[in-house]
Amino acid sequence: MDRDLTRQPPVALLVATAWLVVACILLMPHWQAGGAPDSDDAMRLVQLRAFLAGRGWFDLHEPRVYPPFGYDSHWSRLIDAGLAGLYGLLRLFSDVSRAEWLMAATWPLLWLLPAITASVTIAWRIAGREAALVALLLFLIGTPAYLQFTPGRIDHHNVQIALAMLTLAATAWADRRSWPAWAAGGLTGSALAIGLESLPYLAMCGVAFALRYVVDPRAAPALRAYGNALAVATVVGFLASVGPEHWTLNACDALAMNLAMPVVVGGFGLALAGALPSDKHVMRAVAVCACGVAALVLFAATEPRCLGGPFAMVDPAVWSVWLDGVHEMQPLPRLWQKMPLVAAAVTAFPAAALVAAFALARQPELRRDLAFLLVAAAFGLAAVMTLLAVKTFSYAVWFGMPLVAAAALRLFTALRLTNLAARVVMALLLTPTALSAGAIMIAEAAGLQDTDTSALAENAPCRDVRHYAPLARLPRGVVATHVNYGPFVLAWTPHAVLAAPYHRLSGAILAAHRAIAAPPKEARDVVLGAGATYVVVCGRADKAETPSSLWAQLKAGAVPDWLEPVAETQGRPLLVFRVKR
Numbered sequence: 398m399d400r401d402l403t404r405q406p407p408v409a410l411l412v413a414t415a416w417l418v419v420a421c422i423l424l425m426p427h428w429q430a431g432g433a434p435d436s437d438d439a440m441r442l443v444q445l446r447a448f449l450a451g452r453g454w455f456d457l458h459e460p461r462v463y464p465p466f467g468y469d470s471h472w473s474r475l476i477d478a479g480l481a482g483l484y485g486l487l488r489l490f491s492d493v494s495r496a497e498w499l500m501a502a503t504w505p506l507l508w509l510l511p512a513i514t515a516s517v518t519i520a521w522r523i524a525g526r527e528a529a530l531v532a533l534l535l536f537l538i539g540t541p542a543y544l545q546f547t548p549g550r551i552d553h554h555n556v557q558i559a560l561a562m563l564t565l566a567a568t569a570w571a572d573r574r575s576w577p578a579w580a581a582g583g584l585t586g587s588a589l590a591i592g593l594e595s596l597p598y599l600a601m602c603g604v605a606f607a608l609r610y611v612v613d614p615r616a617a618p619a620l621r622a623y624g625n626a627l628a629v630a631t632v633v634g635f636l637a638s639v640g641p642e643h644w645t646l647n648a649c650d651a652l653a654m655n656l657a658m659p660v661v662v663g664g665f666g667l668a669l670a671g672a673l674p675s676d677k678h679v680m681r682a683v684a685v686c687a688c689g690v691a692a693l694v695l696f697a698a699t700e701p702r703c704l705g706g707p708f709a710m711v712d713p714a715v716w717s718v719w720l721d722g723v724h725e726m727q728p729l730p731r732l733w734q735k736m737p738l739v740a741a742a743v744t745a746f747p748a749a750a751l752v753a754a755f756a757l758a759r760q761p762e763l764r765r766d767l768a769f770l771l772v773a774a775a776f777g778l779a780a781v782m783t784l785l786a787v788k789t790f791s792y793a794v795w796f797g798m799p800l801v802a803a804a805a806l807r808l809f810t811a812l813r814l815t816n817l818a819a820r821v822v823m824a825l826l827l828t829p830t831a832l833s834a835g836a837i838m839i840a841e842a843a844g845l846q847d848t849d850t851s852a853l854a855e856n857a858p859c860r861d862v863r864h865y866a867p868l869a870r871l872p873r874g875v876v877a878t879h880v881n882y883g884p885f886v887l888a889w890t891p892h893a894v895l896a897a898p899y900h901r902l903s904g905a906i907l908a909a910h911r912a913i914a915a916p917p918k919e920a921r922d923v924v925l926g927a928g929a930t931y932v933v934v935c936g937r938a939d940k941a942e943t944p945s946s947l948w949a950q951l952k953a954g955a956v957p958d959w960l961e962p963v964a965e966t967q968g969r970p971l972l973v974f975r976v977k978r
Contacts, residue, residue, distance in 0.1 A: 408517065408529055415533045416513055419543070420506040427502060427548040433860060436898055437552035439884035441480075442501070444470060445551075448477045449484070455640030461893035462883065463905035464875060464928070471651040471901060473591045473638050476553050480504060502548035508559045509546045515562035516798045522569045523757075523769050524803035531824050532802035538828035541746060542794045553592050554791070560588040561595035562795055565775055568602040569768035571619045572609060578622035581606070582664065586630020589652050589660065590638045593707055597782070598775050598792065603627070603663070605771040607685040610671060611678060612767070620671035620685075628664030631657055647700040650707040650900070655699035663692035712903035718910045719880055719898065722939040725788035732787055737845040738837050743790050745836035746829040747780050750797025753804030772799060794829060801827055856936035858970035864935075865889035867965045868973050874930025877912040879938045879948070886933070895927055913948040914941035917957040924976060925959075932960060934972040 433439040443459065454474055462468035480500060487496040487503075513536050520532035536542070545554040567581035585599045606623045609616040635657040647655040666688030675681055702709045708720070720726055733740040754773045763769045776796035782789040805824055814820050825831060858864055859882055868876075869890040876883075876892045883897035896902055896909035912923045913932070924932065938948045947957075951972060956962055963973040 408521075408526065408533075411530070411533055412514055412517055413510075415537055416510045418537060419513075419539075420509065423506065423509075423543055423546065424502060424548055433501075433862075433885065433888065434547060434549040435552065435860075436881055436884040437554075438501070438549055439860075439888040440470075440897060440899075441472070441476070441551045441553075442497075443884065443887045444472065445477050445480050445484075448474070449481055455643075459887075461887055462897050463895060463902060463908075464893045466905075468897065468899065468902055468905070470899070471648065472553065473651075475590055475637065476551075476556060480551060483507075501551050505546045505548060505550040505555045508555045509543070512546070512555075512559040512562050512795065515559070515566040516795060518566045519562075519569055519768075519772055520799035520802040522566070522573070523763070523766070523772065523799055524806055528799070528803045528806055531805045532798055534821065534824045535798055535802055535828050538825060538830045539794075539798070541742065541829040541833050542791065542798065545791050554594070557588060557592050557595045558791055558795055560584055560591065561598050561792065564588060564599055564602050565772065565796070568605050569771060571606065571623070572616065572768070575618065575622070578606070578619035579626045582623040582626025582628075583630045585627050586632075586634045586660075589631060589656070590634030593651065593656075595792070597778055598796075601771065601775055601778065603667070605767060607667060607670075607689070609767050611681045611685060614676060614681065617671040621668045624664045624666070624668030624671065626664075628661045628668070631660045631664065647703070649700070649703035649705075649709045655696060655703060658699065659692040659696040662695055663688050666691060708900055711900045712907070715900065715903045715906050718914075718940055719906050720900070723898070726786050729784045729787055736847040738840050738847045741836040741840040741845075742833040743783075743787060745832040746801070747776075747783065747790070747793040747797055749827065749832055750776055750793070750800045751780060753797070753800040756804050756807060757800065772796065776800060798829075859935040860885060861970075862889045864969060864971045867963065867969070868892070868931070868933065868971060870965075871931065871963065871973070871975075875928055876931045876933050877909060877924050877927065877929040878933035878935070879913060879941060880906050880909050882933065882935060883909075892931070895929060910941055913938060914943065914946045916945045917947050917950055917955075917959075920947040921957065921959050925978070930976055931963075932974045932976065934974075935970055 433442065443461075444457070447459070448454075457470040457472065457474065458467050459470060460467040483504060484496055484500040487499045491499065513533075516536070517529045517532045521529035545558060564581050564584040567577040567584060571578040571581060581602055585602065588595055588599055603623070606616070606620050610620040631652075635652055635654075638652055639654075644654060647653050667685065670681070670684035670688055673680070673684055675684070697704055711720070727735075729740065729744070732743065754776060757763050757769065758773065776793060779789055779792040779796050783793050805827055809820050809823065812823070814823060865885065866889075868886070869892075871892075873891050874893070875895065876886050876890075877895050878886065880896045880898045883894040886892055886894050887897070894909075895912060896905035898906075908923065908927055912920055912927065912929065913934075914920075915923060932947070932951070934948055934951045938946075942948050942952075950957070951960075951974065956974065959977050960974040961977055963975055966973040
């Protein structure tokens, strides 16, 4: 690429411009959207409203779920604080409903900027400034990467992706500057306080610092900075997220004492290892390995069940009635069976990034570059995890973007593309949008068709706030409905619900499932025993919708004598029935 063409304007200005363009593109289709994109977004809104109404910082109890027991959320209050600050700012020049809508629309777009910046920075570190410019072009037409950044996504996924990308970028640059090591440790502690979905990639960054020190003793200052920052940030994140009354409690799905202690020990241990004067690779390797073993042993000894993952404490019965049917928890091969067109779109860009990683690894200088090896390893791990659960797809796309950008430069050279226009055209063919569209066209040409589209279309109105208005006007009560719709009932009505789609609610989920999956006579005992006031039917109920189930009977118009249809809701997507007592 001609040097004069790449010198100006600065990349920072180009990043800001690209982000602004993408933000506008994402915002326009959602300008008149109603409801919440996902049940997690609706539940976050419920938690935020309670916080704004005066709920305590450490009080994450929601009494309207499974009354009278309630639900203790494991979500971080730090997200609520950011949303509350943005809402307060918007409230200065708009009414309550408009400020709330603007907050939900702009929050994910704000986190898109650091995510793009981190990816461009990683591409620059691997292959130089031209790769950063190619990465920007990929982002301009990178729709699949923005699944978690669309307006309305206020749960926590976009924040975790952005923090993971920033940590990866800081780790990649830690051998060139001094401050990125401090940033990587601080970002890791902050990310752990938000959630644990990015934990495998954060741990990989820690391993990268340790390996860099083992290979080169000159990396000792970076290891010390990272370890100290990690330990301090984790302590701060723990104190900011966990109330004193919960300090001694263990958890597998959030930052708790059983995870905070090993991380702090590991962080300070790495800092101590970096302070040991040793010119021998073996001694340095033993020191960092000792830190890792000590942290792992402490973690296992404090709560052994958590070695089984974040769902280790979930009742196994919940998997068969709920978790196995959650779309984002499906393994990629199963998605190929049910929805091959969607699977093709999901697979296309990660597959290109995998090819790019192998092509780049053929270069000896990159095989010796720990920054490239780190990014390739993080992408590889995300790709493997996507095979196990589709929800990890976004990480694979984001980690793969710098790799494709770097490989594009080699492709330009191989094809002898010296003209700027030709290079732009070729780069456009490598964008996530183009690759996904091409994969869908190939799948359609091969005769593949999605078999689950009717369910998606039928369930879409169940997330629309407008269809909850008749239910909201009814006297307050307890609603029995499919577990996935619980957060929407909480967000758009004053009612309580039997359950919501969260793994800590095993008993509630099983009760809610029995209430709609059992035949009407058996369902009556469950509904009355749970104190439900209304039964709400909308869309598909997945595993609960058998021909003999209460859900199927109500959809077919066969109303048992212990239920009374609410006339205002009949013929609408959301059918409401009052329980007779």
